[in-house]
Amino acid sequence: MxxxxxxxxxxxxxxxxxxxxxxxxxxxxxxxxxxxxxxxxxxxxxxxxxxxxxxxxxxxxxxxxxxxxxxxxxxxxxxxxxxxxxxxxxxxxxxxxxxxxxxxxxxxxxxxxxxxxxxxxxxxxxxxxxxxxxxxxxxxxxxxxxxxxxxxxxxxYGTALGMIERGRLREGETALVTGASGGVGLALVQLTRARGARVLAVSSGSKVDAVREAGAHEVVDRGQDVAGRLRAAAPEGIDVALDVVAGDLLDEGLPMLREAGRWVVAGALGGHSVTFDVRRLYLHNAQLIGSSMxxxxxxxxxxxxxxxxxxxxxxxxxxxxxxxxxxxxxxxxxxxxxxxxxxx
CATH class of the missing domain: 3.90.180.10 (Medium-chain alcohol dehydrogenases, catalytic domain)
Structure with missing residues (x-):
């Protein structure tokens, strides 16, 4: 050598x-x-x-x-x-x-x-x-x-699995994955699907097919009415959000969590500073969880x-x-x- x-x-x-x-x-x-x-x-x-x-x-x-x-x-x-x-x-x-x-x-x-x-x-x-x-x-x-x-x-994949474990995702639950075509996002789709959860993913129009091929059950184009389409895809709500984007979707998405739902954040592609209605957090026993690696x-x-x-x-x-x-x-x-x- x-x-x-x-x-x-x-x-x-x-x-x-x-x-x-x-x-x-x-x-x-x-x-x-x-x-x-x-x-x-x-x-x-x-x-x-x-x-x-x-x-x-x-x-x-x-x-x-x-x-x-x-x-x-x-x-x-x-x-x-x-x-x-x-x-x-x-x-x-x-x-x-x-x-x-x-x-x-x-x-x-x-x-x-x-x-x-x-x-x-x-x-x-x-x-x-x-x-x-x-x-x-x-x-x-x-x-x-x-x-x-x-x-x-x-x-x-280490970051993705850390998010899934900290969010206590279980088989049969419904999970939201944001930024689903990126490195962590695609890993989240694959690992969440492998765990037996239903996967709702948010991605850009040109990458929707690739995200669906990776295992997402439903893919919402981020250029459209994301919150409205997610509510239509999951009318009973979301158990766990696996979020690498943050930004405005956090405020719009918190009301979609089921009782005692978990919103896990591991990135800020959509913006470092966010605002949300804190009542959606404490009135529904929701949890906002930071996850690093x-x-x-x-x-x-x-x-x-x-x-x-x-x-x-x-x-x-x-x-x-x-x-x-x-x-x-x-x-x-x-x-x-x-x-x-x-x-x-």
Whole structure:
């Protein structure tokens, strides 16, 4: 193995132009860590917002959870093979096909909260190799999914399953999925359908067929009377809303929740600031739940589903690592359905 590797990193916040190819040292796995040869790394909105510093407040750009130490190799979603282990790590992982849980947790234990992210708070997978804690490397050697599909899982599907678990979605319930053609949205459609719930999805007209093919029972075009069409599709109400858009739909949608319904928010594509009638919340024992990524337990459940191939992640396109900037520009246009991946 060479002592250096190709990588793409950011040296500051800005547009796609700050993504710079570089030749850097192959990282050495520390105590309890493994070294993974990256087979595929998927793109996420977190890549764009971290690069732009958009998580910070006005005039104070920030990474996912705080200031970034530059230069930083981006890329949270890695699938590959373990090629080396550090002191204290299980040597039996060498040669195994794996998916990396990209979260940096605040404590040990299955319910720990994510407080950092690979590609923001630590170097990620826009490179030929990446290190990761051995306990966060999941063996998926037996999975029927391709490497590109496996790389699509950590952030999008991890976030989706975190929303579903925190919203306590049960078989037979009716779920609303917003932003259904995006990475998290399409994951929500597939995982909600796999759980045996009825799926009502909101998407744009050109992507309705793809969302329906992913498993949605009903798809409402976001360019039309969304609230009215949702009420018509679910006259008895919605049990759980899985929302990555927020904006005006939160105010319009809360009255659609059944008694003790749950509205789970994990994104703000429709706007950061919202207003709603708080009476719709407390008079009906509804719950408004924030959901950020996943716990270790959620990620373990996701990997079990992946090993069995219980869903098929949609990969829209793949790019060579050197074209990371072009891939991020494509992601920002939101004209695709499914995930975009890079091949180092």
């Amino acid at each position: 060479s002592e250096t590797m190709h990588a793409v990193r950011i040296t500051g916040h800005g547009g796609p132009e700050v993504l710079e190819p570089a030749e850097v040292a192959v990282p050495a796995p520390g105590t309890g860590e493994v070294l993974v040869r990256v087979g595929a790394v998927a793109l996420n909105n977190t890549d764009l917002w971290t690069r732009e510093g958009a998580y910070g407040r006005s005039g104070r750009p920030s990474g996912w959870r705080g200031p970034i130490r530059f230069p930083r190799i981006q890329g949270a979603d890695v699938a590959g093979r373990v090629v080396a282990t550090g002191p204290g790590a299980d040597g039996r992982l060498v040669g195994r096909r794996v998916v990396v849980d990209p979260a940096v947790y605040d404590s040990e234990g299955p319910q720990a909260n994510p407080v950092g992210l690979m590609g923001s708070e630590r170097d990620g997978g826009y490179a030929e190799y990446v290190t990761a804690p051995a306990g966060q490397v999941h063996d998926v050697t037996e999975s029927p999914l391709t490497e590109d599909q496996l790389a699509s899982l950590p952030t999008a 996943h716990t270790r337990e959620h990620f373990g459940l996701l990997m079990a589903l992946a090993r069995r191939g219980e869903f098929q992640p949609v990969v829209a396109a793949a790019f060579p690592l050197a074209e990371a900037a072009r891939a991020q520009e494509e992601l920002a246009r939101r004209e695709h359905v499914g995930k975009l991946v890079l091949h180092p």
